[in-house]
Amino acid sequence: MAQSLANSVFEEDKQFIAPLYGKANIEFVRGEGSYLFDKNGKKYLDFVAGIAVNALGHQNAAIKKAVEEQMDSFFHISNLYPNFPQVNLAKALLAATGFDKAFFCNSGTEANEGCIKFARKYFDRKGEKNRQKIVTFINSFHGRTFAALSATGQPAIREGFGSMPGDFVHVPWNDVAALKAEVNNDTCAIMLESLAAEGGVMTVSDEMVAAINSLKKEFGCLVIVDEVQAGMGRLGTFLGLQKHGIDADLVSLAKALGGGLPLGAVLLRQKVADQLKAGDHGTTFGGNPVACAVGLAVVNQIAKPEFLANVEARSAQLKAGLEALPVGNVIAAARDEGMMVLSAKGNVLRLLPPLNVSAAECDEALAKLEKAFATATK
Ligand SMILES: Cc1ncc(COP(=O)(O)O)c(C=O)c1O
Structure with a gap:
């Protein structure tokens, strides 16, 4: 078996995984609700959600229970x-x-x-x-x-x-x-x-x-x-x-x-x-x-009406807040602020928060994005 000479997951990924993605040099070790944590303990608001997969956030209790029960x-x-x-x-x-x-x-x-x-x-x-x-x-x-x-x-x-x-x-x-x-x-x-x-x-x-x-x-x-x-x-x-x-x-x-x-x-x-x-x-x-x-x-x-109503409300909150922000390339700046976001079609900022994201987390996202926009457009 090939021996690893490198020690960061980023380096090992380059050595052992086919080069089909441009990957971020970051090592996540844990997810919780709308957040990810890297190996240095830095906390990130995860508005990528596994590219629209983690609609219920990380470590959702109902999902864990369903896995455990079916595995039995x-x-x-x-x-x-x-x-x-x-x-x-x-x-x-x-x-x-x-x-x-x-x-x-x-x-x-x-x-x-x-x-x-x-x-x-x-x-x-x-x-x-x-x-x-x-x-x-x-x-x-x-x-x-x-x-x-x-x-x-x-x-x-x-x-x-x-x-x-x-x-x-x-x-x-x-x-x-x-x-x-x-x-x-x-x-x-x-x-x-x-x-x-x-x-x-x-x-x-x-x-x-x-x-x-x-x-x-x-x-x-x-x-x-x-x-x-x-x-x-x-x-x-x-x-x-x-x-x-x-x-x-x-x-x-x-x-x-x-x-x-x-x-x-x-x-x-x-x-x-x-x-x-x-x-x-x-x-x-x-x-x-x-x-x-x-x-x-x-x-x-x-499928619960109150869940879908939260999606509508959080979407309106983010839209109103984002309309007040200047536009720029903010993905790297957002990461420095502790927030994961994605692009689409080059210059479009794509937010894919968990669908059960809270109002406070959306406020946090808008504050982080405001800082990231300011840094990116400086
Ligand atoms: C609209 C749409 N269709 C299909 C796919 C492909 O899905 P998968 O990557 O699960 O094969 C994607 C993935 O991004 C998508 O966004």
């Missing part, structure tokens, strides 16, 4: 056997969203692959084999496997990987005329995020929602909504599409759903599920019982 019965039995962790989570998700069936997988990328495959299979089984085309958006992000990458409207991240699955077209976000020009009787699906997160935190316009809903009626295509980052309460409703009134047939979920364990889901309308058969798609680990038990604890929290 079984960790994994495979998808060959029905089990209550999956069924109970499916029931909770379907009750919160009005969808009819759930499929579980391990990640957001896989959830999107599932949506794309189910949409294509739906038309294939109906005998409409011409319906292959999937219309998505420039600057969208749907994941890193081949079909999800093909759906992703960012050519730079496809570069060097050879040919991509075909029949994906990308139109500019919120460009109704461009969307209308691409949707026709050969369209399988329109696929969009309920908020273009990686693409720069861009909300979907009312005009685009109206166009999507009417194109779906006119041409009979499906609508796939990627709720991997914006779903699970982050927009103040359980799904982002509920806030905007998007009429979806398939929804992908992941990130916050597993509370920190790898878990993704596809939610389907009955008409799509009716066209699927055993063997059409599958996964060994997807819907792992421990992950699903945690998922149920997460969904039970997020």
Whole structure:
């Protein structure tokens, strides 16, 4: 085995881990609620939340309890056997969203692959084999496997990987005329995020929602909504599409759903599920019982009206406070102040606090950001 010559985790990471991320030189040793602590005892307000995963913060008691209880019965039995962790989570998700069936997988990328495959299979089984085309958006992000990458409207991240699955077209976000020009009787699906997160935190316009809903009626295509980052309460409703009134047939979920364990889901309308058969798609680990038990604890929290009301209130608090701050590149300055934040699309500051963040923590965030802005723009 290779011997480590270095002693910081940053150096060891460089030595032993494939170089696929630009990583911060920081060693976190503990998380608690909305905070992270590094090995020097420095405390950070965590407004990255594991990239929108830790919606209930670090060390959430309900999540820990769900893990412990499920570990006492079984960790994994495979998808060959029905089990209550999956069924109970499916029931909770379907009750919160009005969808009819759930499929579980391990990640957001896989959830999107599932949506794309189910949409294509739906038309294939109906005998409409011409319906292959999937219309998505420039600057969208749907994941890193081949079909999800093909759906992703960012050519730079496809570069060097050879040919991509075909029949994906990308139109500019919120460009109704461009969307209308691409949707026709050969369209399988329109696929969009309920908020273009990686693409720069861009909300979907009312005009685009109206166009999507009417194109779906006119041409009979499906609508796939990627709720991997914006779903699970982050927009103040359980799904982002509920806030905007998007009429979806398939929804992908992941990130916050597993509370920190790898878990993704596809939610389907009955008409799509009716066209699927055993063997059409599958996964060994997807819907792992421990992950699903945690998922149920997460969904039970997020679906509560008072939880979603807190998201709305904290969002309004942060928005009002941020509007009063000067803009600049503050990520490094914020870290010096003891706060983790992310960027999107280069110059957009992305705040992904735990969804149960308190008013006092938001005040603390605004004070830290004010200092970070002052330092960064000096
Ligand atoms: C909207 C969206 N879809 C899909 C993905 C991919 O999810 P995962 O990294 O879990 O595969 C992401 C990840 O950032 C995302 O933000």
